[in-house]
Amino acid sequence: MESAKFVMITLLRTLPLLTFVTGCSSEIKHLQSEEPERHYVDTWCAERGGKIEVTLPDKTRVDCLTETHAIEGKVANKWKAAIGQAAHYAVKTKKIPGILLILKSQKSCQYLSRLKNVHSALRINDHPVTVWTTGPASEKCSAPSFLNVYLLQ
Helix, strand or coil: CHHHHHHHHHHHHHHHHHHHHHHHHHHHHHHHHCCCHHHHHHHHHHHCCCEEEEECCCCCEEEEECCCEEEEEEEHHHHHHHHHHHHHHHHHHCCEEEEEEECCCHHHHHHHHHHHHHHCCCEECCEECEEEEECCCCCCCCCCHHHCCCCCC
């Protein structure tokens, strides 16, 4: 009887830990199953006839280089880094800067809105930055009005 009580107490103490570990492992599996940033950029670029991962003389790499644009692809929460990289690539290639914003969830829409707030100030090589969106939430995020001219899905 005493050993059964010990087993029951031990089981009750470890149950929350088992639940936590099980929950974490399912979350990890979910994160691993999401497509990586590279997948979205490569697919999008190939569909438009662009060159993927073009290395420039300064050893930086443009995610997608088309006849007219030097494009940096980033997941939405890295939108600020995308601006700097797109600007750098545009200057180095003398092409129009572009950002491919990857929207993976409804939460990503807030980053598209933040990009809207600075968009009017973004002119590189006398061109506005062109913004495209892709990803599972691309259709869920309504395009802010500033993107109507430049946003190509």
